[in-house]
Amino acid sequence: MKRSLVVLFCIFALFSPLFAGGGKESSASDDVTLTVLWFNDANESEVFMDTIQDYLDANPNVKIDLQVIAFGDYEQKLKMMISGGNPPDVARLTTSHVPILAASLEPIDPYLENPEATKAEFMPSMLAFALDKEGQMLAYPTEATANGMIVNLTAWENAGIDVREISKTWTWDEWEEAVKKVIAANEGMKYGLAVDYTIHRFATLLYEFGGSFMNEDQTAFDMVKEENINAINYFKHLHDEGLVPQSVWLGSENPAELFQAGLVACHIGGSWNINTYNTNVKDFEWTVVSTPKGEINSSVPGGKFIGAFKDGKNKEAAMDLMAWFSDKAHNEKYCLDTFNLSSRADAEIEYPTNSAEFAVFQHDLSITPAFTAVEWGNAKVTQLSTFMVEQIVQVLLGNQTAEEACQAIQARSEA
Amino acid sequence: MKKLKKKDERIHVRTKGNFHQTLAPMLFLAPNILIFLLFIIIPLFQGLRMAFMDWGIFTVPEFVGLKNFANLFKDEVFLITIKNTIVYSFFAVVLLTVVSLCLALMLSRNSMKGERVFRAVFYIPSLLSMIAVGIAWRFILGDEMGIVNYVLRSMGGSGVKWLTDGNLAMMCVILVSVWASSGYYMIMFISGLQAIPNELYEAATIDGSSPWNTFWRITLPLLRSTVLVVLVLATIASFKAYELIVTMTKGGPGYATKFIVQQVYQVAFQEDRMGYASAMSIVLMVIIGIFTLVQFKFAGKDGQYD
Structure with missing residues (x-):
């Protein structure tokens, strides 16, 4: 019987801390x-x-x-x-x-x-x-x-293009023409642009093409519209032309690593990349320029x-x-x-x-339409972010059209 | 010899007032039962209840009957993830079983120099976190930055779309899973093989049995219970695959390597549809249950599970 009591006591001693209250101990003082x-x-x-x-x-x-x-x-x-x-x-x-x-x-x-x-x-x-x-x-x-475009300055200089100057007024067509020259002028450079694999970074393109996730009064999702379809189609066009590496949106490679390795001329990233690139980029000079203009110029605030x-x-x-x-x-x-x-x-x-780089991000933020901040303050946009990325990838793979992608996102938002 | 009858097998013990045989075992089992109850049984029933609710993590659950289950079978993405999971599980489990059995057969006879070193080498990957394995293989197989494509390109090739082509990506995920887990199952097979009496092999050798015949007639039948355990464990693990896939391919390209667990996570924690995700989990549990029962039925005939 004595041994049994000892066993019982041991079990109690072993598990008593579990039931001693989950909170932190508070002393009599104001610690x-x-x-x-x-x-x-x-x-x-x-x-x-x-x-x-x-x-x-x-x-x-x-x-x-x-x-x-x-x-x-x-x-x-x-x-x-x-x-x-x-x-x-x-x-x-x-x-x-x-x-x-x-x-x-x-x-x-x-x-x-x-x-x-x-x-x-x-x-x-x-x-x-x-x-x-x-x-x-x-x-x-x-x-x-702020989202924005970070460029490999050395590569653009090698192509004889003053990217700081032309970026003041460039459009996506002009960017495309120029970046092809940059790729041609730099051995080892394979692509024009890497875009982070998130809907937030894609939104830069979406807003530039005049698109939006929500309707004008921000009360509901409104994905099926020409501007959004154009933005997705243009993104597909960049992939099909080989200007954007497939390995980011179809694979899972890190676009920042591709940029740091000198494989891409431009990266649509954000102001947080400044810290990383300052530390990691040693082989070339880089800077931030305004993103080419679509229907409008826009960044994405965050x-x-x-x-x-x-x-x-x-x-x-x-x-x-x-x-x-x-x-x-x-x-x-x-x-x-x-x-x-x-x-x-x-x-x-x-x-x-x-x-100078911080100034460009600040400038891009200052010309960004106010509704973009409101959109990103809507929980639904965040909740559907992965689904939206998946739908865009289906377009890139040729499994559906941009319009079907927008319809699928719209349907999901209403589910 | 007198045949034992069912009632003879019963052991009659005096239980009343016998602390050691009644209360003590229960007390020692209590912590385990408590943990099992708290972390398995209660969440299971909670999940089952939630599958019938419309519930966001911060909202009040609302009973919706079978709506979540009805919607599941109209959800194209969910159906794709089920298909992917079954394809992945089938190939991964078959390959895992075959590869780990082959490794065990090679490394269980103490007939090869450095056998223990090889066992350790094959076992080490199973000790690694699947997240680390996924990231490492992404660096190895990446299209642009991957080591394999770097080597191929430096030899004049053009590189292979290991992770950006859907079929190749699925193949890579299966092979990496096999690489990462076969050492674990190899150890199980080795212990099974070492439990087979040597006399049987000696007798087979005396009778002139070929190695192939010996394997099929002696080794495999006596390993059946181990094979069953490996099949069941590997199937359950493959249906729950998540970390490796998310870190290696993020489920892509597109939906090519997206499995049920990733979809459950996305729907629950990103889209905040806990009830719908619970319904997915219940379906996953049922599928795993069916596969496990089928394996028991076919691999564990006559109740020979041990």
């Missing part, structure tokens, strides 16, 4: 551990910790539990945490996360002395992503991003945000940290060290290099 969920494009988590170091020094009772998750798993992890009632205290968010998670994000306005003054500190296009239907701020915009959650356990402390991190001085430091565009209207950042 707070803030769980921060983060993903990296480059070195953002490192810079984030560096940027908030003075906050931690000033608030020794606050500790940060930084959890860096691969971007591919990030959304699922975040959703599971929220639906499980155990969200992080603070999370880094993209433009697509904010609308999807809007119902779970804690509005920031009640924590601010003067909400309108705080909102006015941010670029209107970035703020638009962060507002709920009542106009309350759900997250602080941290970085602004950005990153930080937000807290309604079910968060340390909302006050989370709001305090986010406000600190988002003020002018800290935001400037963070954007400078991560080589990102600031989302603050009052930011004055002197980048040590690539000021």
